[in-house]
Amino acid sequence: MSTTTEEMQMLSFNIILHAGNARSHAMEAIALAKEYKFVEANKKIEQAEEEFNEAHHIQTDLLQKEANGEKNNITVILIHAQDHLMTAMTVKDLALEMIDMYKKMEAIEEANQ
Structure with missing residues (x-):
């Protein structure tokens, strides 16, 4: 039995929802890292991962079917949803790199004081 257009739209909107939430959490993580709030930034990355897991669950189900x-x-x-998901994944990857960069900046600043 194939997925109906209406079902596919709902699945797509759910991917967009979770990808958008993940992207927002990743962007918040960057902002927190910029303030050297690394514990909070890591919590935002964890929240982003939870949202990615939800989106990936939907995507994996479609792929398996x-x-x-x-x-x-x-x-x-659906194509738009996939685009959102891939963009959000890129933002999260960059957020992880930026958190690391801000940690190094903080260490350099502390060493120079």
Whole structure:
């Protein structure tokens, strides 16, 4: 049984929701790291990961169904959802790098005092 267009739209909107939440948490982590609030920044990264897990669960389910021969109704909204997810993943990866960079900056500042 294939996923209906309506079901695909709901799944797509859920991917967008969770990806958007993950991206927001990652951006908040960057802002916190900029203030050298690394414990809080790491908590935001953990929240981002939780949101990614939700989005990935939906995505993996769709992939498994397709691998098992079920036809997926590919819509522009699904492509848009995938774009949101990939962009959010990139922001999270950059956030991790920036947190590390800010930790090094703090250490350098402390060493120069």
